[in-house]
Amino acid sequence: MSTVNILHMKQGDGEMSYAKNSTIQMRWMNMALPIVKNTIKEMLTIHLTSFEKLESFKIVDIGCGSGPNTLLFMSEIIDTFYNLSNQNNHQSPEISIVLNDLYKNDFNNIFNALPLFYEQLKEKYGHEFSQRCFISVVASSFYERLLPSKSLHFVHSSSSLHWLSQVPENLDNKGHIYMAKDCLPIVFDAYKNQFNKDFYSFLNKRSQEIFPKGKMILTLLGRSIPEPSSNDGCCLWELLAQSLLDMVSQGLVKKEDVDSFNLPFYTPYCDEVKEIVMKENSFDLDKIEVYMCNWDPNDDEDDDNNIFDKKKSGENIVKRIRVVSESMLVTHFGELPLDTVFKIFAERVANHLEMEKTKYTNLTICLKKK
Known part of the structure; x- marks a missing residue:
């Protein structure tokens, strides 16, 4: 009998857990969810053993945070299995859900939500199906080994891998908190090298945990052009840096404190991701999808009734x-x-939007274990 494990990964860091933004997370989840569902269905019907022979299906949500989107995403995956079970007229495999984040994450918030989650499963799918769902916790960083060798079939990551394991070492980046157009070339190199190291490690660790033909779907912030100081990758953080420098000019913040503060963050261009995947050589790259989103998720350009308000958008x-x-x-x-x-x-953000409505670039990367 085969056991299918899903590893659902979100963002984490070796020292601190960064808060998840529920509105943006929801938008990203809605973008990637159809790909995730279709991939699972394809794996179960084509690439893996037949559905009726599966005993257990394991979902590990890494970097889960403590917000509502963790359980919401998992409920969508559970719904996929329930529908497959009905379509094939077979009992669903047991679904084991392992939640993961760093040690400082507020897992108690999730534990407190679980009784209602189980009750909703029972109401929607019936008592028998709800009894086949199990939830547990592992606290660790996803840049390290997490699970036994060859114990997974599917890995999902959302809003995680643009957060580095650490700020690049010996970074001389005075007046900035991230990459910016007037940074020294060594700053760009330091950030790129740290991302290369981290993403390579991530692929390598997951390659040891995934079965051959297992798949990963990774969604992270990227940038639209090779230039590392592109507006979609750097501009928002530079506006925050300038705001901190405004505080320095008012005597409310020390200049040396701004000079020594840098973000453990990197938005890669899609070709950089491809190069690291090829170098690590454990996965085939199926495809990379690129999505563009407004900075303000409430600014819907497709809505004819939407009236742009720079002040309101800046505040949104x-x-x-601020959450992050x-x-x-x-x-x-x-x-x-x-x-x-x-x-x-x-x-500052409002004034920037008046001149240029810069967007986020999101990358969804689909990989298959060799």
Whole structure:
């Protein structure tokens, strides 16, 4: 009998867990979810043993955070298995869900949500099916080994791999907190090298855990052109850096504290990803999908009734960036008038949007284990 494991990965870092933005996460999940569902169906009907012979299907949600999207994503996967079971007139395999994030993650928040989650499964699918779903926890970084060798068939990562395992070492990047157009070339090289090291390690560790023909679907922030200081990759963080420097000019922040603060973050161009996949050589690259999204997820250009409001959009964007960055800022700067920082930041973002409505670039990467 075969056991099919799904590894669902999100973002993590060796020292801290970064908050997930629920609105942006939902948008990314909606983009990748059809690909994930179709891949699972294809694997079960073509590439793996027949559906009726499966005993267990394991979902590991790595970098799960403590928000609602973790259980929402898993419910969609469970729904896929329920539908396949009905279509094939066979009992569904047992579904084992392992949640993973760093040690500091608030797993208690998830545990408190589980009774309702189980109850909803029972109401939607019936008692018998709900009894075939099991949830547990593992706390660790996904840049390390997580699970036994050849124990997985499918890996999914969302909003994770643009976060590096660490800030590049010996980084001389004064006046910036990330890559920017006027950074020294060694800054671009340092960030690229750290991403290459981390992504190579990620592929290597997962290759040891996945069966041959197993698949990975990875969604992360990228950039649209080879130039590392492209606006879609760097501009938003540079606006935050300028806001911090505004605080320096007001005597509210020390210049040396800004100079020593850098983000453990990198948005790769798709060709960089391809090169690392080829170099590591454990996976075939099936395809890379590129999606462009507005900075403000509430700014829907397809809605004829939508009226662009730069001030409102600036505030919406900064609220979401604050969720991601606040803990890092507090850790580095200590006591900081955050409301003032993000007010200045929102004004800078609004002014930028008035001149150029820059977008995020999202990469969805589909890989198959050799």
